[in-house]
Amino acid sequence: MEFVKHPSPNYGFRRAGTEIDFIILHYTAMSTKKSLERLCDPVHEVSCHFLIDMFGTCYQLVDENKRAWHAGKSYWRGYKDLNSRSIGIELVNSGNEQFPEVQIKSLIMLLQHLLEVHKINPKNVLGHSDIAPSRKSDPGRWFNWKKLANYGVALFPEVSAPMGCDKQLFLNQAKRTGFDPDANFEDILRTFRNRCRPNFTGEFDGYDCALMQKFANSFNIDDSSNSQ
Ligand SMILES: [Zn+2]
Structure with a gap:
């Protein structure tokens, strides 16, 4: 898979002894140009490993082995420093619009690549809102998790009947x-x-x-x- 290199200075070292076992999905809520500027601006202290624009172009900002700054205060299955354990992918999207087919196709290819290289279980492909439900809503209601699950790169539960409401x-x-x-x-x-x-x-x-x-x-x- 081809990446456009667009290095960000915003990264650190992963905490010693941690493995890369999660992938966190985000939307940018701003244009590609503004997103790249912000994710590479030392003042803002935010970054991600990959950014996919609406045309499916995939930019690499931070080396996968380094710790990018995308998750913030977060929690999943007892883990709190998700930045040390994850790869962050930003999708250019306002949060109120469909994700173009070509963008999702590129994301699926990237996920297939990363899951294989880092031996990550598809269940560990999560949204930012999964790990910070009180603060975050990305990748949001327009993001098609079912499609990702169809390609075996995430989970999407389906049931045919309700149970007691409790x-x-x-x-x-x-x-x-x-x-x-x-x-x-x-x-x-x-x-x-x-x-x-x-x-x-x-x-x-x-x-x-x-x-x-x-x-x-x-x-x-x-x-x-x-x-x-
Ligand atoms: Zn986010």
């Missing part, structure tokens, strides 16, 4: 999945729906519970390791 059970399953146990119910529900039920706006129901349980079960297939 808030506590939903939260317990969210915790099993990996969500921050300190995050509140509304934030987790919003984040989870953006990913799994993007067009549903009704009240909390038995499908939310069934989907979260399915999600938790898929995340716990292999508890011994985060890698394949």
Whole structure:
């Protein structure tokens, strides 16, 4: 896969003893030009490893072995320093629009490449909002997780029937999945729906519970390791 090199000075060293076992997806909420400027500006102290524009061009800003600054305060399955354990990919998108087919195609190719090279399990391809549900909403409700799952590069739970609607059970399953146990119910529900039920706006129901349980079960297939 070809990358356009666009080096950012904003990176550090990964914490000793950590492995790269997560990939975090973001949207930029600004144009390609502004995103590249910001992600390379030492004043802002933010960066990512890759950025994919709306035409599918993939820029590499930080070497995969270095620690880019994209996740911020975050949590997943007990891990808090997600920057040390992850590769960050930014997608140029406003947050209120479709992701062009060519951009998603490029993302899928990049994910296939990274999952293979770093032996990362597809379940560890996450959205920024998954690891920071109280602060972040990217990659947002327009992002098509189902398509990624069809290509085997992420998880997307589907169920055919609801189960009993139970808030506590939903939260317990969210915790099993990996969500921050300190995050509140509304934030987790919003984040989870953006990913799994993007067009549903009704009240909390038995499908939310069934989907979260399915999600938790898929995340716990292999508890011994985060890698394949
Ligand atoms: Zn983000």
